[in-house]
Amino acid sequence: xxxxxxxxxxxxxxxxxxxxxxxxxxxxxxxxxxxxxxxxxxxxxxxxxxxxxxxxxxxxxxxxxxxxxxxxxxxxxxxxxxxxxxxxxxxxxxxxxxxxxxxxxxxxxxxxxxxxxxxxxxxxxxxxxxxxxxxxxxxxxxxxxxxxxxxxxxxxxxxxxxxxxxxxxxxxxxxxxxxxxxxxxxxxxxxxxxxxxxxxxxxxxxxxxxxxxxxxxxxxxxxxxxxxxxxxxxxxxxxxxxxxxxxxxxxxxxxxxxxxxxxxxxxxxxxxxxxxxxxxxxxxxxxxxxxxxxxxxxxxxxxxxxxxxxxxxxxxxxxxxxxxxxxxxxxxxxxxxxxxxxxxxxxxxxxxxxxx
Amino acid sequence: xxxxxxxxxxxxxxxxxxxxxxxxxxxxxxxxxxxxxxxxxxxxxxxxxxxxxxxxxxxxxxxxxxxxxxxxxxxxxxxxxxxxxxxxxxxxxxxxxxxxxxxxxxxxxxxxxxxxxxxxxxxxxxxxxxxxxxxxxxxxxxxxxxxxxxxxxxxxxxxxxxxxxxxxxxxxxxxxxxxxxxxxxxxxxxxxxxxxxxxxxxxxxxxxxxxxxxxxxxxxxxxxxxxxxxxxxxxxxxxxxxxxxxxxxxxxxxxxxxxxxxxxxxxxxxxxxxxxxx
Numbered sequence: 001x002x003x004x005x006x007x008x009x010x011x012x013x014x015x016x017x018x019x020x021x022x023x024x025x026x027x028x029x030x031x032x033x034x035x036x037x038x039x040x041x042x043x044x045x046x047x048x049x050x051x052x053x054x055x056x057x058x059x060x061x062x063x064x065x066x067x068x069x070x071x072x073x074x075x076x077x078x079x080x081x082x083x084x085x086x087x088x089x090x091x092x093x094x095x096x097x098x099x100x101x102x103x104x105x106x107x108x109x110x111x112x113x114x115x116x117x118x119x120x121x122x123x124x125x126x127x128x129x130x131x132x133x134x135x136x137x138x139x140x141x142x143x144x145x146x147x148x149x150x151x152x153x154x155x156x157x158x159x160x161x162x163x164x165x166x167x168x169x170x171x172x173x174x175x176x177x178x179x180x181x182x183x184x185x186x187x188x189x190x191x192x193x194x195x196x197x198x199x200x201x202x203x204x205x206x207x208x209x210x211x212x213x214x215x216x217x218x219x220x221x222x223x224x225x226x227x228x229x230x231x232x233x234x235x236x237x238x239x240x241x242x243x244x245x246x247x248x249x250x251x252x253x254x255x256x257x258x259x260x261x262x263x264x265x266x267x268x269x270x271x272x273x274x275x276x277x278x279x280x281x282x283x284x285x286x287x288x289x290x291x292x293x294x295x296x297x298x299x300x301x302x303x304x305x306x307x308x309x310x311x312x313x314x315x316x317x318x319x320x321x322x323x324x325x326x327x328x329x330x331x332x333x334x335x336x337x338x339x340x341x342x343x344x345x346x347x348x349x350x351x352x353x354x355x356x
Numbered sequence: 357x358x359x360x361x362x363x364x365x366x367x368x369x370x371x372x373x374x375x376x377x378x379x380x381x382x383x384x385x386x387x388x389x390x391x392x393x394x395x396x397x398x399x400x401x402x403x404x405x406x407x408x409x410x411x412x413x414x415x416x417x418x419x420x421x422x423x424x425x426x427x428x429x430x431x432x433x434x435x436x437x438x439x440x441x442x443x444x445x446x447x448x449x450x451x452x453x454x455x456x457x458x459x460x461x462x463x464x465x466x467x468x469x470x471x472x473x474x475x476x477x478x479x480x481x482x483x484x485x486x487x488x489x490x491x492x493x494x495x496x497x498x499x500x501x502x503x504x505x506x507x508x509x510x511x512x513x514x515x516x517x518x519x520x521x522x523x524x525x526x527x528x529x530x531x532x533x534x535x536x537x538x539x540x541x542x543x544x545x546x547x548x549x550x551x552x553x554x555x556x557x558x559x560x561x562x563x564x565x566x567x568x569x570x571x572x573x574x575x576x577x578x579x580x581x582x583x584x585x586x587x588x589x590x591x592x593x594x595x596x597x598x599x600x601x602x603x604x605x606x607x608x609x610x611x612x613x614x615x616x617x618x619x620x621x622x623x624x625x626x627x628x629x630x631x632x633x634x
Contacts, residue, residue, distance in 0.1 A: 058454075058537040058538075059460040060454075062454035062458070062537075062541070063454045063455070065447050065450065065451075066448065066507050066512065069503060069504070069506050070507035073481070073485065073503060073504035073505075073506075073507065074473055074481065074507060074509075076484070077484035077488065078473070081484050084483065092491075093487070093491060112484075112487045112488055112490075113487050157375065157378060160374060165371075172375050174620060175382055175383065176379060177616075177623075178386070179382055180623070181562075181609070181612040181613050181615065181623070182386075182612065182613070183566060183583060183587075183608045183609060183612065185583070185584035185585075185588055185608075186583065186584070186604070186605040186608035187609065189587050189590075189591055189601050189602075190385050190386075190389045190602070190605050190609075192601075193389075193392060193598050193601070193602065194384075194385050194388055196598075199400070199598065201384070201388045201405060204404060204405050233382065233385065236382075238627060241624055241628070242627065245624075245628050265367070290477070294479060296479070296568065297568045297569075301588055315479050315569070318479065322483050322486075323486070323573050328487070332483055332484075335479065335480055335483065338477075338479070339476060339480055
C-alpha cells in the first residue's frame, strides 16, 4: 500500500513539474507571438505622433465631453435597468455597488438603491398580471387602428399635394403640418375639451346633425378611439412631410414611360409610386409603430388610462408601477419586456417589408 | 376624350375636397382652443357653444396666473430647451467632428455602439435616472433635466454624416497655416455646417420641449415646472377650469406655431434629417 502511495506521489510530482513547464513554455510563446503586434501598435503610435503631433489626443478631447455624459446618463442606466429587473426595490441606497482598491486609486460607485434579489420573480409576476395584459391589449388595439389610418391619410395627402394640378401646395402643406409644432401635453388638453361630452365642440356638431352626443371619454370603445383621433391629428402632417419628400425623389421619366404604356392612374400608383416609395413607407411605418408603442402623454391627460383601464398603455402602466407604487424592480422588468417587444416588432416589420 | 376630361375634373374636385377637409380638421382644434381661451367662463359654459372668439383672454390669463405662475413655467421651459439645445449642439458637433475627421482606436465600434442606442426608447432610462438623480440629490433641478439627454445619439450621427463632406484639403491647409485643431473645428468646420446645425437645433429643441414623463418624475415643486408638467397639473385639479387651461395651451402652442411658420424650411429639414437615421 505504502509503495503505491509513494508511486502516486512521485507521479503527481512529475505531473506537476510538467504542467509548470508547459505553462512557462506557453507564456513564452504567447509573449513571442504578441511582440510583433505590440511593436506594430508602438511604432504606429510613433508614426502618427510624428506626422500630426496632436491628432489622437485631440480626437479624445473632442469626444470626451460627449462620452462622459453618454456613459453616465445613457449607457449606465440602460445596463442598470436590466440589473434592476432582477431585484425588488426596498428604498434609497446605502453603501457601494462596486469598488476597486488599487492602492493610491480607489474607485467607488455607490449603491443607488437598496435591493433584494428575486431572480426571475418580476418577470413571472408580470406574466400573471391582468393589468399588464390589459395594457398590452390596449396598446396593440390603438396601434392596429391608428398606424394604418394615419399612414393611409398621410400617403393620400402626400399624393394629393404632389399632384401636378394642385394649387396652393405650400399653404396646404403648412396647414396640415402645423400640429407638428404643438406641444404634446398642450394639444392633449385641447382634445380633452374638444371631446368633452357636455361642452365639447364635437358633440355640439354631432348633436346638431342628430348623431350625438357620443360618450367620447366614458365608454371604453369611444375612449380608445378618442386617443386614436388625437394621435392621428398630431402626427399625420409629420408623416406627410417625410412621404412627400420621398415622392419628390421618384424620377418623372418613370411616370412618362408608364403613360406611354397606357397605364391609368391606379396602375401608375400601383406599379411606379408604391415600389419606388417602399423604403420611405417602410421607414414611416416602423417609426410610427415605435411612436405609438411609446404612447404616454395623451392617455395620461385625456383619459387618465380609463374608463376602467380601457386606455392604459404599457408606458403608463410602467409609470404607475414605478412612480405611484414605487415597485421599481418590477417596473424595470416591465421596461425590459416593453423594449424587447418593440424591438421584435420593428425587426419583424423590416424583415417582412424588405421581402418580395 | 370628353369623357376622360370629365373624369379628370371629378378626380381633381375630389382631391381638393379631401385636402381641404383635412386642412379644416387640422385647424378646428386650434381654433376651438383660441375661442375657449378668449371667452369668459360663464359664456363658455353656455349651450350652444359660442364659435366666435371673445375678449376675455387677459382676464382668463390673470385667473390662471393666480393658480399657477404660468409665465414662470414658460420661462422654465424656454430656459431648459435653449440651454439643452446649445449644450447638445456643442457636444454633438465636437464629437461628430472627431468621428468624421480623426482616426483613433476603436472608432468604428464606439460609433456603432452609440448608434445602437438610437433604437432604445427613452422611457427605458427614466427609472435608473430617477434613482441616480435621487442619489446625486439632483431631483427638482434643471440640470437633472438638461444633462442626461445632452449626449444625443441622433445629434452625433447627423453631425458625423454632414462633417464627412468637409474636404480634408481644407482642414489640412489650415493646419499648414498653423491653426490649432480647435480653431480648425471652430473657424472652418462649424461655419460650413450652418444649415445642418439649424436642423439639428430644431430636432433637439422640440425633443426637450415635448419631454413629459421624465420631468414629471424629476420636477417636484410648482416653481420648477415646465409647460407640459404645469398643464398636466392644471387638468389634475378637482375642478377643471377649461378657460384657464386653454389660455395655458394657447401660450404653449401659439409661439411654436409662429416659429414653425417663420422657420418652416428649417423645421422640414429638421424632420427629414431626424428621419434619416438609417
